[in-house]
Amino acid sequence: MVARQWWEKPWLLLAITLLAALPLLWPATPPLVDVPGHIGRYRVELDLAASPTLQRYFDFKWALIGNLGVDLLIMPLNALFGLETGTKIAVLFIPVLTTLGLLLTAREIHGRIPATAFFAVPFVYGYPFNFGFINFSLSMAFALLAFALWLRMRAKSRLVRALIFVPLSCLIWLTHAFGWGALGLLVWSAELIRERDLGKTWFGSAVGAAFEAALLALPIVLMIAWRSAGVAGTTSGYLGIQSKIFSIAAAMRDRWLIWDTFGVTVAVVLIGAAKFDRQLEFSRRLMIPAATLFVAYMLMPTQVFGSAYADMRLAPYMLMLGVLSVRFRNPEPSGGAGLLASLGLLFVAARLLGNTISFALADFEIRSDLEALSYIPKGAPVLSIIGNDCNKSWSMPIHSHLGSFVITRRQGFSNDQWQLSGAQLLRVHYPAARDFAADPSETIFSKACLAKTAKTLKPGQHLSRSLDQALNEFPRQAFDYVWVIKPVDWDGRPPPDLTRLWSNSESTLYRVAH
16 A cells, blocks of 8 residues: 655644635635625524514515525624624634635545645635635535545445435535535546446446435435525526636636636646646546536526526536546555645745735725715614626635624614525515615716626616616615715715715715705
8 A cells, every 4th residue: 555645744734724714814704795785584494483674674584595504603693703704703613614614625536635635625715605605605515525525435325325325415505505416416426436336337327326316316306396486586697608618717706817817727738737647537426527618618508597696606616626536557666756746835825925924914904995884873874885897806805795884883784785586585675775675786886887787788687777877876865874885987076965974985975954
């Protein structure tokens, strides 16, 4: 048996797993785009019954849906640590668990940790996680851990595996349905190769793999019940090749275009090297699952039941598994393997350092903007207006849902909560706000962006408003304050019934004169 190499030392693997949380340690709030909006929803979830001010604006009713991961976790975490700290702890563990799932999966597939495995770790801070899709990201971490467990328990009887994976599949579905679907694809793909290696035909292998993966099928019943309950939202954007190529290039998107795309390039080059370098090879038991995710990614629409960026979420995980599938042909230690492991550790350190700096800068921006909250009384309705430059900037738009801190810290109203029937348990019932009641009414676009997009819209559709339109059209009787953050195309002159109370270089708070 080949001796364990220095990069397989348990203390080193443990250190890498824990260090995956490093970028999130300093920021008071995880600087992920959608997280402030989620925290606002958690405030309603936790305090609605005891808060007349929240009851004025919102409703929250529990239901069994495949999108409840952190929504459920926040209840004990809030009791122990408070809402914002509890959310930070929940989010902090997502990259840790994802890294653990990656390393355990590599260990089960290769029988050891290959020298190439470290190149997969930085993708835990991928585009979907940085966007704040935390229920989805948590479910994918659980899916990777469950996949590693499936591989380890493959020799156990079907009954034993059923006792574990039937409830486990339901738990992952409850966290987020996407993670359950990904786990099903991974298990089926791995079983397909196992059946094929036993000498069966491809068709027979596919049928046998489906039989094994059926242990994960119970959430189909839950899915049918969920999606039959009047779920709204469109499904669209099939085969958008340009956006899919962008999502792969942006799999590490955070703040710096060249740095983030360079990280993706490193992984792609490593995967390509396994095709042409005689020292490297693919493990079919991981490459086929990665290829299966790629096929699903290419076929998946951009928007599913009203949820945007549905396909983009898979991109980092395809690359993770593709990297994990690469190994040296000769298991005996070599200088090349040691060098590659060293470069992998350097890659992990450089990416985590970059994420740490980026998140610290974001935290500084957020803290500065949140100074406006000291001028907003408890329970006040606030119109949040957030500038959007139509993705001309690579940096993640971390300010997109800062308005929800009005809900979190002032128990007031902000117009940036999502309203997706069947996908969110929070409901806005503030008719006075009219069409400024929910997301995306907070988003305003530059005039150039509106003009460009208008050419592609169908009759009756509109992208959003310019800042001037929003300030002129919002219902005055519904809002006491207007909070403008990172405006675009604006001369700084508000309508006469708005009085400036506070401002910094990027954000201004106005009082509405009634």
